[in-house]
Amino acid sequence: MFQIKRSPWVLHYDGSSCNGCDIEVLACLTPVYDAERFGIINTGDPMQADILLITGGINSQNADVVKQLYDQMPRPKVVVAVGVCACTGGIFKDCYNILGGADKVIPVDIYVPGCAARPQAIIDGIVQAVDLFQRRLEKHNDYMKEHAHDKNDAKNKKTGTED
Amino acid sequence: MKKRSIVPYGPQHPVLPEPIHLDLVIEDEKIVEAIPSIGFIHRGLESLAMKRDFNQMVYVAERVCGICSFGHGFGYCEAVEDIMKVEVPDRAKFLRTIWFELSRMHSHFLWLGLLADGFGFENLFYQCWRIREKILDVLELTTGGRVIFSVNKIGGVMKDITPEMAVAISEMLTSVKKELKQIVPIFMEDYSVRSRLEGVGVLTKEQAHTLGCAGPFARASGIGADMRTLGYGAYKELDFEIITSDKGDCYARCDVRIREIFQSIDLIRQALDKLPEGELAAAVKGNPNGESFIRIEQPRGEAVYYVKANGSPHLDRMRVRTPTFANLAGLCETLKGADYADVGLLILTIDPCISCTER
Numbered sequence: 001m002f003q004i005k006r007s008p009w010v011l012h013y014d015g016s017s018c019n020g021c022d023i024e025v026l027a028c029l030t031p032v033y034d035a036e037r038f039g040i041i042n043t044g045d046p047m048q049a050d051i052l053l054i055t056g057g058i059n060s061q062n063a064d065v066v067k068q069l070y071d072q073m074p075r076p077k078v079v080v081a082v083g084v085c086a087c088t089g090g091i092f093k094d095c096y097n098i099l100g101g102a103d104k105v106i107p108v109d110i111y112v113p114g115c116a117a118r119p120q121a122i123i124d125g126i127v128q129a130v131d132l133f134q135r136r137l138e139k140h141n142d143y144m145k146e147h148a149h150d151k152n153d154a155k156n157k158k159t160g161t162e163d
Numbered sequence: 164m165k166k167r168s169i170v171p172y173g174p175q176h177p178v179l180p181e182p183i184h185l186d187l188v189i190e191d192e193k194i195v196e197a198i199p200s201i202g203f204i205h206r207g208l209e210s211l212a213m214k215r216d217f218n219q220m221v222y223v224a225e226r227v228c229g230i231c232s233f234g235h236g237f238g239y240c241e242a243v244e245d246i247m248k249v250e251v252p253d254r255a256k257f258l259r260t261i262w263f264e265l266s267r268m269h270s271h272f273l274w275l276g277l278l279a280d281g282f283g284f285e286n287l288f289y290q291c292w293r294i295r296e297k298i299l300d301v302l303e304l305t306t307g308g309r310v311i312f313s314v315n316k317i318g319g320v321m322k323d324i325t326p327e328m329a330v331a332i333s334e335m336l337t338s339v340k341k342e343l344k345q346i347v348p349i350f351m352e353d354y355s356v357r358s359r360l361e362g363v364g365v366l367t368k369e370q371a372h373t374l375g376c377a378g379p380f381a382r383a384s385g386i387g388a389d390m391r392t393l394g395y396g397a398y399k400e401l402d403f404e405i406i407t408s409d410k411g412d413c414y415a416r417c418d419v420r421i422r423e424i425f426q427s428i429d430l431i432r433q434a435l436d437k438l439p440e441g442e443l444a445a446a447v448k449g450n451p452n453g454e455s456f457i458r459i460e461q462p463r464g465e466a467v468y469y470v471k472a473n474g475s476p477h478l479d480r481m482r483v484r485t486p487t488f489a490n491l492a493g494l495c496e497t498l499k500g501a502d503y504a505d506v507g508l509l510i511l512t513i514d515p516c517i518s519c520t521e522r
Contacts, residue, residue, distance in 0.1 A: 013175055013182075014181045014182060014204070014517075014518075015204075016203070016204040016205070016206050016518070017204075017229070017518065018226040018227065018228055018229040018232070018311075018518050019181065019228055019229035019230050019516060019518045019519075020226070020229025020230075020232065020310045020311045021229070022181065022229070023229060023230060023273060023310060024309070024310060026292070027292065027296070027299075029292075030289060030292035030293060030295075030296065031289055031292075031293045032293060032296040044175075044176065046175070056204070057206070059203075059204070059205060059206060061202045061203050061205065062174070062182065062203045062204070065174055065175065065182065065203065069175060091222065091223060091226055092206045092208060092211075092226075094211060094214050095206045095207045095208055095210060095211060096207045096210055097205050097206055097207040098206055098207075115226075115311060116229060116309070116310050116311050118309065
């Protein structure tokens, strides 16, 4: 079976963070932390991404954007909330324009706390996300196998070529 | 008339991690007009001034922007200290200046890396960010934080730079200067890099002045405006000159920022040499009452802090005018007539920081 483990493609979106976590996410890619040794590639295209890294809380204008990005990603997918703002809203929780953490609009699987989250913590979060992604992929594949069987049956019934 | 079409650009796009949305009106491959729409990161943190007391607001002010976070805390503290007539100890002034210049260096390295990434030079991007990590290591050593290090407080600073730390900073400066000298020729002399930068996105001095541009973006167009000459912090005791260029294109902006890194290295060395002994913070009593208006030079340009207090622990109003917001008008002007393929590069050359644009 096709194995995706240890080569996740990451989509990074800045919700409404102060940039502190964003530059730490980028710092993960640099030679010092080198996230690419886990096969992690930062992509700009949601349709090719496996893991969504979201930094910053959700406000009234970007809620739709985040939802859209999540919907565009193919199944299975994992969402990692980086930084305390993405987890709960953080220091900006009481601001009039902040609805709360990323889990207000999309299901979040892994929370990476910190203000700003340290690169080590972010990499740890992504590595956990890869494990979760692998489990989900196996489940997804099993489901697809059963589903494919059903599909064949349905097709056979329809065309009347049941054996 | 040629056929016009509108290309939506962003908010999620591969050029920089932050969301900015532009509606680009294009004719063939040339841009006729760019209409920005912002608000994807607006948090409304200025309103927190009414909910948090003036000491807690230092931490909120630092989170206006994560890249120049030290500067925002600095500007806010200066404004409140001005209202309360607090005399900041000399040592604190020098320490603030050292940390401010270190964050300017890391911000400019970050920008150089993103620029290299913008014109598709991955290797150079990695080089810039590798050098930047050395600055972050020193910041972590001296303050405990990598990008957001809350060392400012009303009346002074919370942490000290010991002689051992000063040696570590000095060693870091030597090695960063050496490595920067190795990558400067790639930015300044490489044929393919120059072909992407030279003559692209020209902004004349008159345009930059009329549109109210700030910082390295304006200085690259020949406007010699640098708020450090106002002499806040320890700048009046340090020796430096305003760096300008008169070409006004992407190449000039890159040149100005590279020379500013060398200038920052020099400023930190001067400050370390002159670092006086003494207290770290002055005692602060009572609540602020009055208003103040402070201008400081952020890595991205002139930032203005307006604070109005009413004698209670909660401020009436805090207002931040950030350089990136001022530069958006200049960005839309440079985009006119540019090639569609250069849009990403031109957005990068104003050193955009959407989170401080929208706060």
